[in-house]
Amino acid sequence: MNGSTAVADNYLSHGRGFRSWFFTLDHKRIGVMYLASIFFFLILGGFFAMLIRTELLTPGRTIMDADTYNQVFTLHGAVMIFLFIIPGIPAAFGNFVLPVMLGAKDVAFPRLNLLSYHLYVVGAIFSVVSILLGAVDTGWTFYTPYSTTTHTSVVSMTLGAFILGFSSIFTGINFIVTIHRMRPPGMSWNRLPLFLWALYSTAIIQVLATPVLGITLLLLIVERLLGIGIFDPALGGDPVLYQHFFWFYSHPAVYIMILPAMGVMSELISVFSRKHIFGYKAIAYSSVAIAVLSFLVWGHHMFTSGQSDLGNMIFSALTFSVAIPSAIKVFNWLATMYKGSIRLDTPMLYALSFLLLFGIGGLTGLFLGALATDVHLHDTYFVVAHFHYTMMGGVLIAFLGAMHYWWPKMFGRMYSEKAGRLAAFLVFVGFNLTFFSQFVMGSQGMPRRYYNYLDRFQPYHVLSTIGAYVLAVAFVVLAGNLIHSLFRGRKAPANPWGSATLEWMCASPPPHDNFAEPPEAGDPYDLEHLVYDESIGGYVPRTAREGA
Amino acid sequence: MGKMPISLIRFGEGSFWMPAPASTAAPAVDRVFDFILYVSIFFFLLIVALMLFFIIRYHRGRGVEAEKTATHHTGLELMWTVIPLILVFIIFYLGFTGYMNLATPPANTYEVNVVGQKWKWLFTYPNGHVDDNLHVPLDVPVRLVLTSEDVIHSFFVPAFRVKKDAVPGRYTNLWFEATEPGEYDVFCAEYCGTSHSDMIARVIVHPPGEFEKWLQDASNFLERMAPADAGAKLMTTRGCKQCHSIDGKSNIGPTFLGIYGREGVFKDGRRYTVEENYIRRAILDPQSEIVAGYEPVMPTYKGRLKDQEITAMIEYLKTLKE
Ligand code: HEM
Ligand SMILES: [Cu+2]
Numbered sequence: 001m002n003g004s005t006a007v008a009d010n011y012l013s014h015g016r017g018f019r020s021w022f023f024t025l026d027h028k029r030i031g032v033m034y035l036a037s038i039f040f041f042l043i044l045g046g047f048f049a050m051l052i053r054t055e056l057l058t059p060g061r062t063i064m065d066a067d068t069y070n071q072v073f074t075l076h077g078a079v080m081i082f083l084f085i086i087p088g089i090p091a092a093f094g095n096f097v098l099p100v101m102l103g104a105k106d107v108a109f110p111r112l113n114l115l116s117y118h119l120y121v122v123g124a125i126f127s128v129v130s131i132l133l134g135a136v137d138t139g140w141t142f143y144t145p146y147s148t149t150t151h152t153s154v155v156s157m158t159l160g161a162f163i164l165g166f167s168s169i170f171t172g173i174n175f176i177v178t179i180h181r182m183r184p185p186g187m188s189w190n191r192l193p194l195f196l197w198a199l200y201s202t203a204i205i206q207v208l209a210t211p212v213l214g215i216t217l218l219l220l221i222v223e224r225l226l227g228i229g230i231f232d233p234a235l236g237g238d239p240v241l242y243q244h245f246f247w248f249y250s251h252p253a254v255y256i257m258i259l260p261a262m263g264v265m266s267e268l269i270s271v272f273s274r275k276h277i278f279g280y281k282a283i284a285y286s287s288v289a290i291a292v293l294s295f296l297v298w299g300h301h302m303f304t305s306g307q308s309d310l311g312n313m314i315f316s317a318l319t320f321s322v323a324i325p326s327a328i329k330v331f332n333w334l335a336t337m338y339k340g341s342i343r344l345d346t347p348m349l350y351a352l353s354f355l356l357l358f359g360i361g362g363l364t365g366l367f368l369g370a371l372a373t374d375v376h377l378h379d380t381y382f383v384v385a386h387f388h389y390t391m392m393g394g395v396l397i398a399f400l401g402a403m404h405y406w407w408p409k410m411f412g413r414m415y416s417e418k419a420g421r422l423a424a425f426l427v428f429v430g431f432n433l434t435f436f437s438q439f440v441m442g443s444q445g446m447p448r449r450y451y452n453y454l455d456r457f458q459p460y461h462v463l464s465t466i467g468a469y470v471l472a473v474a475f476v477v478l479a480g481n482l483i484h485s486l487f488r489g490r491k492a493p494a495n496p497w498g499s500a501t502l503e504w505m506c507a508s509p510p511p512h513d514n515f516a517e518p519p520e521a522g523d524p525y526d527l528e529h530l531v532y533d534e535s536i537g538g539y540v541p542r543t544a545r546e547g548a
Numbered sequence: 549m550g551k552m553p554i555s556l557i558r559f560g561e562g563s564f565w566m567p568a569p570a571s572t573a574a575p576a577v578d579r580v581f582d583f584i585l586y587v588s589i590f591f592f593l594l595i596v597a598l599m600l601f602f603i604i605r606y607h608r609g610r611g612v613e614a615e616k617t618a619t620h621h622t623g624l625e626l627m628w629t630v631i632p633l634i635l636v637f638i639i640f641y642l643g644f645t646g647y648m649n650l651a652t653p654p655a656n657t658y659e660v661n662v663v664g665q666k667w668k669w670l671f672t673y674p675n676g677h678v679d680d681n682l683h684v685p686l687d688v689p690v691r692l693v694l695t696s697e698d699v700i701h702s703f704f705v706p707a708f709r710v711k712k713d714a715v716p717g718r719y720t721n722l723w724f725e726a727t728e729p730g731e732y733d734v735f736c737a738e739y740c741g742t743s744h745s746d747m748i749a750r751v752i753v754h755p756p757g758e759f760e761k762w763l764q765d766a767s768n769f770l771e772r773m774a775p776a777d778a779g780a781k782l783m784t785t786r787g788c789k790q791c792h793s794i795d796g797k798s799n800i801g802p803t804f805l806g807i808y809g810r811e812g813v814f815k816d817g818r819r820y821t822v823e824e825n826y827i828r829r830a831i832l833d834p835q836s837e838i839v840a841g842y843e844p845v846m847p848t849y850k851g852r853l854k855d856q857e858i859t860a861m862i863e864y865l866k867t868l869k870e
Contacts (some may be wrong), residue, residue: 066742139739146699146740147715233717239700240715273606274614276567282625304714304737306720309651312642320636324629331628334598339617341608359595363588372580372646376709379702379737443565443581445706447737450745452676453732493689498614526613 010292012410014243014512023395025110030117031096032410035403037120041083042396046475048076053468056461059453069451070137077140083124083162085395086253089260090206091120091254093402094199097409099177100503101193108177116170118165126160139449141250144231144242150222155224158217159164165210167216168256172206173198184502187521190284193501194277194524199285200265201291205252205259209295213249216242240305249300255294257359257391259287261398262329262384265354268334268401272348272497273340276525279332288323293322303374303470305480310419312371319369326362330355345497346420350401353428357393361386364439381460382442385435393431400478402425408496410510412488414537426474433467493538498530504539571708573650582643582770587635621863650710653723657691658684664694664701664714665847668787669734672693677767680785682734683823684726686761691723696811697847700739705751711737726753742800743790770856779864782857784794791846794868801846802839813840827862 011028015021021029051072055062064072084219095113099106107113130136133153138146147154179200183192190202219230229235233243262283270277277283299307299315307315333355342348364386365374377383407413441460446453453461495504501524506514530539562568565585569575660682661672671682684690694703694714703722712722736747754762770778783789783804785828791800810822815838820826829837831853834846853861 002858066745070742070744089669097564138739143700143739149699150741192732233715239717274608274612275617276619278618279620281620281624296795304711306715306718309648312647316643316647317640320640323636324633327632328625328629330595332625334595334602335621337599337602339615340606341612341614342603342606343608343610344601344603355595355599359592363592366584366588366636366639367581368582369636370579370643370646372643372650373584374643375647375650376581376706376713378575378711379704392678439632440565445567445704445733445735448736448747449739452745486611525619528616531613532610 006026009511010509011495011512012411012508012509020537023114025106025107025114026512027095027099027110027113028410028514030113031092031094033117034087034095034120035092035410037124038084038087041079041124043074043475045080045084048072048079048470050468050472052076055451056453057465059455059458066451067137071135071447074136074139075131078127078136078157078161080391081140081253082164083127085257085391086168087120087164087171088257088399089264089271089402090175090199090202090256091116091167091521092399093264094171094175094260097406097503098196098199099182100506100514101196101501102178102182102187103505103515103521104182104500105513105515107174108181109174111339112170113174115175116167118505119167119170119292123160123162123164123167126156126163130154130156130160142220142247143216143246144220144237144239144244145233146222147220147283148232158220162221163218165214168206169210171190172203172210175203176207179203184518190281190462191521191523192284194266194280194283194287195260195263195501198264198266198287201287202256202259202335205256205291205294209249209252209256209466212245213253216245216249219245240302240307243302243305244298247301248295251298251301252294254387254390255290257395259290261354262287263404264398264405265329265333265351267499267501268347268351269336270407270525271405271497271527272343272345272351273337274343274498274527275340276335276523276527277332278335278338280525282328283332285519286328286473289325291333293318293325297322300369300374303371304378309370316369316374317373320366321370323362323365323369330359330362337393344421345357346404346415346417346424347401348422349424349428349499350397350404353424353431354394354397354401357389357397357428357431361389361391361393364389377393377443379448380442381438381448383447384448385442388435393435397427397431400424403482405497406503407485408492409503409508409510411486411489412492412507414492414496415481415489419477419484422477423474423481426470426477430467430470430472434464434465437461437463437467490537493533495530495539496537498527498532498539500524500530557708567706568728569707569709570726570730570732571705571710572725572727573646574707574709576646576649580639580646583642584639586662587807595801602663632820650723651688654689654693657689657723659691659693660684662692662694662703662714663697664703664736664747665697666699666845667736667747667790669701669703669736669747669749670785670787671749673767674761675763675767677763678785679766680787681749683766684751684753686729686753686755689723690726694720694722699740700738701736701740701747702787704735704737705732706735707732708751713738725840726751729755734841741783770827770860775860775863776867777864779860779862782853782861783864786849786853788861796870801842804865804868807868808866815840815842816839824862827865828858831858831861 011026055064055069130153136154136157222228223230229237231237231239266277266283297319299311300319303312437460441457446457492508496509502519505519529542531542533540566578616755662777663670671679696714696716701714703714710722712720712726730753732751793799793803794805796803796805807822813819832850835844838844
């Protein structure tokens with residue numbers, strides 16, 4: 001319990017060589033491989049983003065032609081959504097942390113877990129191949145009949161997304177079973193760490209919604225290859241039906257993205273405020289509420305599609321109901337900080353950024369949920385800004401917070417706080433520069449997915465592009481700091497932040513089997529029994545120190 | 549990062565957030581927007597203020613012992629559930645009533661048919677005249693009946709705060725009443741391929757009395773103009789130039805420069821020479837003969853062009869000599 005096991009054997013040194021990683025059944029190694037792959041796709045998606053922003057510096061051609069631009073924004077969206085943000089936190093950190101948080105040796109089905117990683121790799125290869133085959137120009141939403149008539153490699157891209165869906169479903173099943181069956185003694189549902197509540201709710205959506213996307217994409221492929229009319233009106237199909245199918249999955253999918261991020265937030269805010277989380281039950285149940293409600297609001301992406309007015313009214317009303325559990329969480333996090341002992345370490349800086357950025361993202365959702373204003377704002381840059389504030393300002397920021405929080409546990413090294421904070425600050429500044437101006441140009445009427453634009457929108461575009469470059473610098477600092485820590489970082493103590501969840505009870509990095517025997521679980525937010533030990537630069541249980 | 553109540557400051561023609569309103573619906577939409585904006589600013593500032601206050605007040609060094617404090621408070625939690633609930637209900641209601649206003653045209657509207665096609669809007673007036681811009685009278689409710697020739701487009705006039713998808717194989721509609729004479733942009737808001745961002749038309753709002761004059765004038769151009777000039781005009785209004793250049797550059801379709809008398813091969817290997825009947829077939833049944841090197845993407849104009857119009861277009865093409 002005090003870190004002495006670190007010397008002997010840990011999961012990183014347990015077996016060497018490619019095969020010991022690529023065919024491992026150890027959830028920690030699978031988590032690390034996911035992290036590396038997902039981070040790679042984040043960088044690739046980011047590279048496409050830089051191309052987009054550079055092209056938009058001037059109206060008309062800046063560095064590429066219209067067709068290339070259309071392919072680049074499609075790839076940016078598809079890579080970010082399917083390869084980064086949907087698997088994101090659950091696959092990388094969920095895999096690594098979930099079993100250790102439960103004091104278990106592994107997930108319930110280690111082989112299924114490995115299979116889901118392999119499927120992720122295969123799906124990713126399909127997507128990358130479609131880039132090489134001449135890319136796709138439909139936008140990540142693949143709207144019909146455009147996607148059934150365009151001459152680009154839509155089939156291999158959608159097949160990629162189809163396979164990735166299975167990877168996601170398998171991970172979901174695994175997490176549900178693991179949380180149900182493998183909780184340690186003392187961990188009732190009311191003592192489940194909130195990150196696990198979030199993963200649990202996410203897994204439910206993954207298992208129930210992903211098959212719909214799978215079927216939809218299959219129908220799309222069938223229509224393209226066999227010419228059977230499902231969505232294309234020229235063949236007797238209904239193009240709007242596709243949008244219903246697509247959003248029936250993709251709306252819940254935005255909660256597949258954000259719920260784990262909210263789970264991370266609950267851990268970070270509590271630990272770095274050194275205080276018990278406020279309103280545990282409200283936070284836990286609001287995750288479940290979001291998971292359920294998220295299935296009922298897909299029509300809010302289609303307010304201008306010609307959908308009936310009654311349909312629009314119902315979808316608008318239901319959309320607002322999702323805002324409530326989100327608001328509850330935000331206020332509970334704020335209340336957690338009240339009378340805490342707040343430390344502004346790098347993960348906490350990301351948590352605070354999340355509060356502000358996700359706050360803006362959620363509040364701008366109100367403009368889009370309200371019918372009268374959505375008609376004007378739909379498919380403009382306002383929507384682009386809204387979903388970047390929620391997905392990038394929310395999910396990516398929480399991902400980075402999680403990465404800095406669990407990094408010492410995963411790799412046994414501390415990074416430089418100074419560089420970490422600098423990167424967090426630059427991310428915050430760059431992000432707002434990039435996306436706030438997009439709200440304004442959107443409500444001024446600038447439609448999205450535009451290669452060319454009217455001169456009067458240029459000042460906003462220039463600001464946005466400058467912000468994107470600041471973000472690029474921020475990521476160089478961030479990645480440099482973390483990579484540097486692997487070689488030069490101070491050795492991490494078992495519990496550097498003073499957290500009470502079980503993963504901090506084993507050494508950093510954890511031994512191959514995590515725990516010799518399941519530890520007794522207490523209240524995961526009861527931090528008072530942890531005290532700082534100067535000599536190791538981390539926290540230890542009060543009893544351990546007083547015993548020494 | 550913060551949102552400021554700058555929408556109060558009017559500069560240029562519009563406000564910080566919105567283009568100048570030019571329809572009866574626009575001010576109503578803007579009121580809903582402003583209401584949500586103020587609610588949002590209030591909550592955002594509340595979050596920022598609490599956060600900053602807590603950070604400054606409770607900032608402690610490393611190693612401080614955790615203290616026990618309240619872990620929940622039913623009254624507070626009820627408060628921040630119920631207050632947002634009431635507010636979002638109000639927002640929903642304002643949004644919904646505003647929308648019903650946008651969705652319900654008054655009786656006796658002036659009707660224009662709108663067709664979206666890659667990458668052009670075509671407007672057909674009740675007398676059969678087709679134009680590539682939308683001309684409307686001031687202070688008269690206008691109803692548009694929208695459809696599409698190919699993929700989904702979306703008809704968007706920011707100054708009027710209206711938007712509606714144009715979907716192939718069905719009709720959708722939209723109405724507005726312009727309140728300011730002038731010219732406004734029409735954008736395509738649903739992504740539709742290569743020139744999506746150039747699919748821009750204009751709405752021209754005519755002062756009372758002038759609209760009818762314009763329509764009269766515009767409708768009888770075939771009689772008024774030399775055939776070649778009329779043909780040139782038709783080429784622009786019907787969207788031919790979206791895909792065919794007149795300067796020799798190859799585009800989605802072959803260039804028109806030097807087209808009359810040109811020789812070439814079809815995809816299936818047959819040879820052709822361009823003459824009057826060839827051009828007529830290419831317009832009315834474009835899928836039957838595809839020039840080698842091009843995709844079969846051109847829509848048919850069967851039923852959409854009169855013989856007299858096709859003749860005018862042929863005359864125009866003859867003038868485009870290399
Ligand atoms: C209070 C919470 C939220 C509300 C009320 C809300 C509302 C909406 C509405 C009404 C739209 C449709 C806008 C349109 O297309 O006209 C939309 C779009 C979108 N939202 Fe949200 N949203 C909320 C939170 C989130 C969150 C948490 C995420 C993701 C993590 C998210 C991601 C997106 C995305 C990706 C789109 C656009 C998809 C596309 O068209 O490509 N939203 N939101
Ligand atoms: Cu379009």
